[in-house]
Each structure stands twice: as C-alpha cells, then as structure tokens.
C-alpha cells in the first residue's frame with residue numbers, strides 16, 4: 165500500500181512516495197512562488213501527478229496523499245487560511261487536490277507534520293509531552309501533549325515565534341514588535357548582525373562561528389538570540405511542563421555551540437523546576453514530508469479510532485539523508 169506526500173514551502177516543494185511503510189522515492193522542485201497563487205497550486209498538483217507516476221512505475225498505485233503547507237491552516241476544513249509565502253488565502257487545498265487526484269487527501273500544517281514525524285520516527289519518539297521547534301526563517305513549535313499533536317481551537321497553537329519577548333523591539337512581519345523571531349530566527353540573527361556590523365551576507369551559522377572565535381559583535385548578537393530563545397522555551401515549559409524540546413533547523417544541526425548555551429540559559433530561567441531535555445532533530449529537511457506521509461497513512465488506517473490509535477503508523481525513512489536523491493534537478497513539474 166503506497167501513499168504520496170508533499171511538503172509545500174515558499175522555496176521548495178518536497179515530495180515522497182512511501183510504500184509498505186518505507187520511503188522509496190524522494191523529490192524536490194522549486195516553488196517559484198513569484199508566479200502567483202494559482203500557478204503555485206497548479207504546480208503542486210503536477211508534482212503530485214509525478215509522484216503518482218513514480219509509484220505506479222514501481223508497481224503500486226497510491227491509495228492516499230498527504231499535503232502539508234505553512235502559515236495558518238484549518239485542518240478540519242482542509243483550507244490554507246493564510247500562507248503568505250505561497251500567496252494563498254482561504255485556498256481549499258484538500259478539495260482541489262482530491263478532485264484532481266481522485267484520492268483521499270490528508271491536509272495539515274508543515275511544522276505540526278514535522279513534529280508528528282519527529283515524535284514517531286525521530287528525536288521525540290517515546291516522549292509523550294514534547295515540542296518540536298524548528299528555528300529557521302521563522303520560529304514555530306509543534307506541540308505534542310499526552311502523545312497527541314495539539315493544534316488549539318483554531319489550529320493556531322504553537323506560534324512561538326510571535327511570542328513577544330522584547331516589548332517595543334523590532335517590527336515583526338505579523339505587525340507586532342519584539343516577537344521572538346525578530347531576535348532569534350536564523351534570518352533575524354543574520355539581519356541583526358548585518359545591521360550592527362555594516363557587513364551583509366553573513367549567515368546565522370557564520371555569526372555563531374564568529375561568536376565562538378571571539379568577534380565581540382557576533383558574540384553580542386548570538387547571545388541575545390540564545391537568551392531570547394531561552395525566554396520563549398521557558399514560557400513553553402512553565403505552561404506545558406514539557407519533558408523534551410526537539411530543536412530543528414540548521415542552527416540545531418550545528419549541535420553543542422547552539423544547544424549548550426541554550427540549555428544553560430533555559431536552566432537559569434527555570435529556577436523552581438527541572439528544565440526539559442534539549443536535543444537536535446534527527447529527520448532534517450525530510451520531517452515535513454515524512455509527517456505528510458504519516459497523515460496520509462493514518463487517514464487510510466483510520467487513526468483516531470481507539471483500535472488504530474494503539475498501533476500508529478510507522479515509516480522507515482531509509483533512503484538517504486536528504487529528500488532529493490532521485491529527482492533533484494531543475495523544475496520538472498511546475499512548468
């Protein structure tokens with residue numbers, strides 16, 4: 165039994181075919197969001213067609229598809245409420261994809277899907293109360309409470325990047341000031357270092373390396389980011405009593421230079437209670453796609469029913485470290 169999975173991002177559309185619980189095909193295409201919302205949607209459907217073709221060529225016809233997208237997502241209605249970097253607003257993705265593919269569609273939020281994958285297959289496995297926190301262009305948290313993903317009343321839970329940690333601080337894309345992601349996202353670290361130094365082009369990883377090697381300006385920007393992130397994680401911990409925080413994104417993959425000072429700053433802020441363990445995510449850029457595949461398999465398995473919930477779907481992500489082993493080149497599907 166195979167399913168196809170799509171993780172639609174502002175830069176790339178990642179795709180996978182999962183057959184018999186094993187990731188057998190990975191692909192990646194450029195989103196080219198500048199072409200506008202309708203063209204992006206058409207591209208997503210063409211990518212889905214390609215994945216179906218891959219699956220059929222391997223001898224299995226997909227039974228369902230999982231599609232995950234960024235932004236504000238109404239999982240119940242199957243609608244992308246607002247995905248600014250795709251130009252989508254109240255876009256009924258699930259219905260359109262179901263009509264196009266003739267398959268049942270599981271539709272979800274990219275970060276929550278990543279959290280689902282880390283929880284079943286990755287660094288959150290065996291931890292019923294944990295948060296998956298990717299730190300990239302923005303910052304978000306996928307919350308798992310009592311072993312179940314928690315989306316909130318409107319599906320807006322976990323917008324950790326928009327927790328105000330520096331009142332009156334820098335303007336955020338959300339309209340507020342001093343949100344966590346204006347200080348601690350990878351793009352904020354790069355931007356703040358460029359503003360302070362007058363030198364553009366240094367990435368967050370390079371700022372971290374500069375801090376390590378004694379550049380005082382890099383050290384200041386880096387320390388401010390770590391402290392702001394610790395403020396955010398302390399708020400999460402105090403509210404939810406988490407066991408574990410799984411950090412995603414390139415900074416977390418750098419390991420100890422990121423995790424060690426963050427752990428220290430978090431412990432300082434949680435004087436009255438133990439801090440959750442902080443670990444790096446293990447699924448990398450594949451997390452969202454694997455999560456989309458899990459959602460599709462769960463849809464087929466009827467997870468949510470008591471019998472099925474006892475044995476949730478597993479996938480063995482056996483192919484390679486990243487998601488583009490087979491069809492990485494160019495822009496084959498969005499023409």
Ligand SMILES: [Zn+2]
Pocket residue numbers: 325326327336337338339340343
């Ligand atoms: Zn904000």
